[in-house]
Structures are given as structure tokens and as C-alpha cells.
Amino acid sequence: MKHKLPAILEKSGLLILFLAVAISLPVSGCSKKHKSSRGGGGGGGGGTGTGTGTGTGTGTGTGTGNIGDADALDLTWGVEENASQADLEYMADRIRTHNNSLWTGTEGQACLRDQTLVNNSSQGDVIIQSIKGPKSNPIGWCMSTSGGWQITLVTGTVNSQIFMHELGHGWVGPFNGEEYSCVNDGVCVQAASMGAGGTEGLIKWCDPDTCVQSQECWNIMLQNHNWDHPGPGGAPPACNVTIQ
Numbered sequence: 001m002k003h004k005l006p007a008i009l010e011k012s013g014l015l016i017l018f019l020a021v022a023i024s025l026p027v028s029g030c031s032k033k034h035k036s037s038r039g040g041g042g043g044g045g046g047g048t049g050t051g052t053g054t055g056t057g058t059g060t061g062t063g064t065g066n067i068g069d070a071d072a073l074d075l076t077w078g079v080e081e082n083a084s085q086a087d088l089e090y091m092a093d094r095i096r097t098h099n100n101s102l103w104t105g106t107e108g109q110a111c112l113r114d115q116t117l118v119n120n121s122s123q124g125d126v127i128i129q130s131i132k133g134p135k136s137n138p139i140g141w142c143m144s145t146s147g148g149w150q151i152t153l154v155t156g157t158v159n160s161q162i163f164m165h166e167l168g169h170g171w172v173g174p175f176n177g178e179e180y181s182c183v184n185d186g187v188c189v190q191a192a193s194m195g196a197g198g199t200e201g202l203i204k205w206c207d208p209d210t211c212v213q214s215q216e217c218w219n220i221m222l223q224n225h226n227w228d229h230p231g232p233g234g235a236p237p238a239c240n241v242t243i244q
């Protein structure tokens with residue numbers, strides 16, 4: 001028993017130290033349930049963060065919003081071909097566009113935070129068969145895996161509606177069925193399929209007021225995520241893509 005007391009004291013000391021650190025952290029805006037572990041910024045080419053490494057940072061990147069309470073996905077993207085550096089950079093841009101789309105579609109409640117794009121790889125949360133490859137039918141799909149889900153896109157050139165549709169199956173709903181009939185251009189991303197889904201950037205999920213089929217996607221999203229509808233919106237936060 002001789003060791004017990006010092007051990008408890010040590011733990012209490014650590015706890016107090018931890019609380020002191022936590023309390024002294026700068027608070028930026030809202031309370032956070034998913035903290036970014038880095039400084040913000042880095043988006044739009046040339047932004048540099050000044051993160052403290054302990055929670056919130058103060059980014060100086062242009063055009064980047066605050067991650068706030070949003071759910072941040074850190075995904076690995078595997079490119080199944082030996083892609084050129086130029087194509088990898090093109091793909092990184094596509095991923096940043098998808099981040100904006102996810103942010104818009106979830107009304108400021110989810111984003112792609114730290115993404116890893118791996119050349120010559122068949123592993124990851126998202127598989128790109130060929131970055132500039134041709135479109136074929138199906139153009140993408142989402143499978144359940146032991147770890148959750150995995151999306152495959154036959155080409156990296158798909159517009160955001162296709163990626164959002166697949167992410168809808170994997171995570172946003174998740175939606176188990178297709179709702180290709182909830183069309184009405186722009187009503188619902190789950191209606192996006194080859195050649196449909198409206199202009200790039202027109203990212204919405206249907207709700208009881210807009211659904212023209214029966215899924216009423218937002219009802220499922222509200223059930224499975226701690227989100228609001230309408231959500232807080234705002235400018236999308238930075239999406240960092242690391243090419244490997």
C-alpha cells in the first residue's frame with residue numbers, strides 16, 4: 001500500500017496540470033466537440049497556420065472558415081495507378097472541392113480536414129481507379145467493410161455530386177437505398193448519378209419539404225448525427241491534402 005498514495009498524488013497532480021492547460025487554451029468562438037488539432041489556414045494556396053499543437057490555432061489562410069463544431073473526416077485516398085505529379089495535384093484540388101461540397105451539403109456541420117492522397121495504392125477510405133480515366137457505368141460505388149465503408153470512383157474527374165452521393169451511402173446518412181428519383185435538379189444529392197445532379201457545387205440533401213420521392217434524407221441525417229437543419233452554414237474550413 002505504500003505505493004498507492006504517491007501514485008494517487010501523482011495522478012491528481014497530472015489531472016490538475018491537465019485542467020490548467022485546458023482552461024488556459026484560447027477559445028475561439030464556439031464550443032468544440034471535434035477540435036482541430038492544428039492551426040487553421042493553409043487553404044487557398046499559401047495560407048500558413050500558427051497552431052499551438054494543443055487545440056485551436058489562429059490561421060491566416062485566405063478564404064477559410066472556422067471548423068467550429070463540425071465533424072471532421074480525415075480520409076486516405078488511394079490512387080490505383082502510377083499517377084503523374086500533375087494529376088495528383090489535380091486530384092488534391094478535386095478533394096478540396098469535395099470538402100466545400102460536404103460543408104455546403106451539411107450546412108456547415110461536416111468537412112474533410114486532413115486528407116492523405118497515396119499514389120500507387122489500392123487501400124484507403126476512397127479508391128480512385130484512375131485520376132483522369134474515362135467515365136464508365138457505374139461511375140462509383142460504396143461498400144460496407146469491417147472498418148465501416150469504402151468508396152470507389154472509377155475516375156477522379158467525377159463532379160462533387162457523385163462523391164457526395166457515395167459519401168451519403170457511407171457516412172452522411174448513411175443511406176442504404178438509392179433515391180435516384182428524387183431528382184428535380186438539385187433537390188437531393190442522393191439522386192445524383194451519371195449525367196445527373198445539376199451543376200457542380202449544387203449540393204443539397206432533401207428534407208420533408210423538398211423530397212419528391214420518400215427518403216427525406218435530412219430526417220435520417222438528423223437521426224444519426226448531432227446536427228441541426230438548417231445548420232450554421234458559413235465559409236468552409238481549410239482542407240489539407242498531403243500527397244504521398
Ligand SMILES: [Zn+2]
Binds near residue numbers: 205
Ligand atoms: Zn434525398
Ligand SMILES: [Zn+2]
Binds near residue numbers: 179182210211216217
Ligand atoms: Zn428525396
